[in-house]
Amino acid sequence: MIKHLQLKNLKAWRDSGSVRLAPVTMLLGSNSSGKSTLLQSLLLLKQTAAAPDRTLHLNLGGDEANDLVSLGDFDAVLAHGAAPRQFEIVLEFERPEGERVRHGRFACSYGQTASGAVVVLALSLSTVARQFRAVRRERGAYAVWVDDEPRPRGKGPQLAPERSMAFSAEAIALLGPDGAHLQDLSLALRRELEAIVYLGPLRQRPARDQVWSKGMSGAVGAEGQQAINALLSDALQPGAGQGAVLRSVSAALQRMGLADRIEVRQLGRSSRYELLVHKDGVDANLRDVGVGVAQVLPVLTVAYCVPPGSTVLLEEPEIHLHPLAQAVLAELFAEVSQQRQVQFLVETHSEHLFRRMQTLLARRQTTTAHCQMLFVERQGANAVLVPLEVDEFGTVRNWPPRFFGDALGEAREQARARAQRMREAAGG
Structure with missing residues (x-):
């Protein structure tokens, strides 16, 4: 699980400070405030780790088929007016390894070469007891340092980091017995980065039917394009737990009032299948029901099919859902994170989702340690993060004014207008 994240001079963030990320973290804020950049920084690292070129320092995107995010060039990423011209990403994580939990910290600062490429200026990988650093020197050479030793273990261009997070084979060999610890x-x-799963705000419209690829992958795709295949795999692949995801998704849809259940049905004797939605005694193809069902289906599928230990990044999971369904989403995030050990980082504009999370805190169905609520706002050109202070009763002590509108003010204005019209009617 990712425990803390910090951005410096990355887009609108001068310095986010060390942001605590809970098992369920909700990001709220106005449009273009900087919320998405917090998630994008993790996606940058994930797609860099997956890059086929191990000498790449940071993959800013551009390959639409494979990249999760595309942020342009160095100048597009660097905060306006940053001096020196470099940005930094820091994250801390915990990852179970057998009987113990490994605590790790990653910190990397990036600059620009004369040719315009992004380059690692300094990389630090550390645990509670050990620290390993690679620092860029002149002409592309790097010095490798261990702990607080007064001198570097070695210098040279062959010690350049790989994919932002790994030391070169030459650096590992140079460190001798310490190299194995660094490799681990x-x-x-x-x-941890491979365990990040992303589902964006724009989900593809589902096909009326499709061929099952017979794969076991539970990936749904950044636009939810593989959600149906993930459900087909769950329902049709023999083995322990067959159909468990489909049943869980059905139960969630029922709680939301969107469907009684869903069912996978083969079309004749062909290799094609359709997803049926049962509601009030009527069964219909997923393509023929309200768009809200199709839009939330990838959200529910990814929640129940990703492996334990995953971190799921969700943007606007509530789109096209009625208020009750949005509120139930909060319950599902809290429950699934505890039951399946899945972390949810949720960017949302939903008042109903947020209010239900407050209710869960008041009911003691979750805790402030398990659920973190963060508000992002702009102060001029800079993004500023405000952790919302929520007590055990779900009350927010430092709620930013008027973000969800002014419900009491609207009610007062309606009463004033009603009284005015009544006076006018009586006078006439």
């Missing part, structure tokens, strides 16, 4: 730490970080 790099591997734990890589697995």
